[in-house]
Amino acid sequence: MARISIVSPCYNEDENVEACHEAVRALFAPSGPLAQYEREHIFSDNASEDSTVEILRRIAAADPAVKVILNARNFGPFRSNFNALRYATGDAILVFLPVDLQDPPELIPEMVRHWENGIEVVAGARANREETWALRTCRRIFYRIVNTLSEFEIPENVGEFQLIDRKVWEVVVSHRDQYPYIRGIIASAGFRRLIIPYTWKARKRGISKNNALRLIDQAMNGIFSFTDAPMRACSFLGFGVASLALLYALVIFVLALLSQGSAPAGTQTIIIALFFFSGVQLMFIGLMGEYITAIHAQVRRGPMVVERERINVDLVPEASENHYKK
Template sequence: MKKISIISPCFNEEENVRACHEAVRALFEGGELAGYEREHIFSDNCSEDRTPAILREIASKDPCVKVILNARNFGPFRSNFNALRYATGDAILVFLPVDLQDPPELIPQFVRHWENGIDVVAGARANREESLSLRICRGIFYRIVNGLSDFEIPMNVGEFQLIDRKVWEVVVAHNNQYPYIRGIIASCGFNRLIVPYTWKARRRGISKNNLMRLIDQALNGIFSFTNAPMRLCTFAGFGLAILCIAYALVGILSYFILPDYAPRGTMTIIIALFFFSGVQLAFIGMLGEYVTAIHAQVRHGPMVVEREKINFGTEGSDKRRDAPVAASDSSPA
């Protein structure tokens, strides 16, 4: 019997974890996926409400549910990627949110496409039950990333994707301290099918994504897979240098030809000083993004520190199964 693994990160989701578990279980027990074995991995990011207690209760009654309790909040991407490395299924649903904004009803359709030979079945949020401003910002982000990257991240595709075991092996082999998972999957290649769906509005609880976290995720996506920002800085530096030389030549010529109209005075100096200072600070900021990512990577710290694992048994001691994972990350505390 083939096994389907499903990854569900959560943080302060006491109102949603039971509904998520029941929705998945219904698909496998008497539902469209009755002929498959189920593995549902919840990764709790140090919730401050009753989420850990509810997960313990669910796991005690359902051996197909596995739970990872993080020692602190490590952010959604690292928590998701760490749980992903524990998956043992023949196909793996990379991310199913416990708030069910990405609909679990699509999982049987994903599995059918996978059985027909598709390595990556990706859900695309063709319609979003969210504000127009957020939809516009997301559209701009995808266009920027795809314009700068050497590969395409499909528009409106997040981590709600079913991947084959061989794709999983390549994905989890990445030793990245801040993994941008949808970008990693896209960079791996393989044959891919896009399935559009409606991204539902949250029915219970409050979203944990705020504006700063969304900006952080967007910057991570941009700086993780391209050096185009630094190359832009290089070209802009040369361009500004040429403009400065041209401006100086114009100033010298105008002084001799049209002395009354020649640029002079402290105002010109102040404007030029502040303009070039702003440009330098912007370039230093871009450079800092890369330096920060390199610094986090070379320190070789654990991606996630785990406080407790439930229902893993002996297999939980080897999160790699068949795929290689960097030794520094293979045994978090």
């Protein structure tokens, strides 16, 4: 019997985790649309401080198809998701199903049907979002920037809610990024892809753990992980600014000769130029720092995630520098 693996990271989701488990189990019930498949549901808890862990223990004790990874601390959603993804043993793997069910589990059977027909990446696209206009606008700007700068396309409104074939999974988990941008990794792998639009629902219970700073951090990671265009733009801009400065110096020199050596006026111009170029330099240094920080994290080769405990997990992924159990 073929197996479908589903990965659900969670953090302080005691109001939602049981509903997520029940929604997935109903799909694979004898009367469900995926009854012919074996189910594997992997929860990755990011050191929750509420009763999420106790609920997961209870669910796993009653349901052997549920696997639980307990992290030693909060490593962020992408690292936790990617680490749990490495435990998937299914023939097809749903990369991310949020426990708040904003991405609808009822779409999974349709995704599986497309996978059965040979589509290797079936991606859900949040065509309609039950969120504020400001957030929708920021997301649109982000995707436009990334797709303009990178050598491949990350489809707009496509997140980690994607069903991928086992061969795609092998490519994805072979990456050794310390801060994996999963949707970018899947897009860079290629393979046959189909995009299914759906409505991204508003959260019914609890509050989102993604604040503005975390969303900005994720966006910056997406930009700097897959393109060197920002640094290349800085190089061209720096060359252009230097050329303009030389041209300006030549003009000042000519004006000084024509005025028979009198000191040219322009103190305000000098002050404005000084602050402007100082700002440009700081911007360049900041961009360079983003790349250096990413390189530093890769070179250190520390564990991407430290696990405290595994529940119902028999097969442990191959040991690597990015993973170990505390």
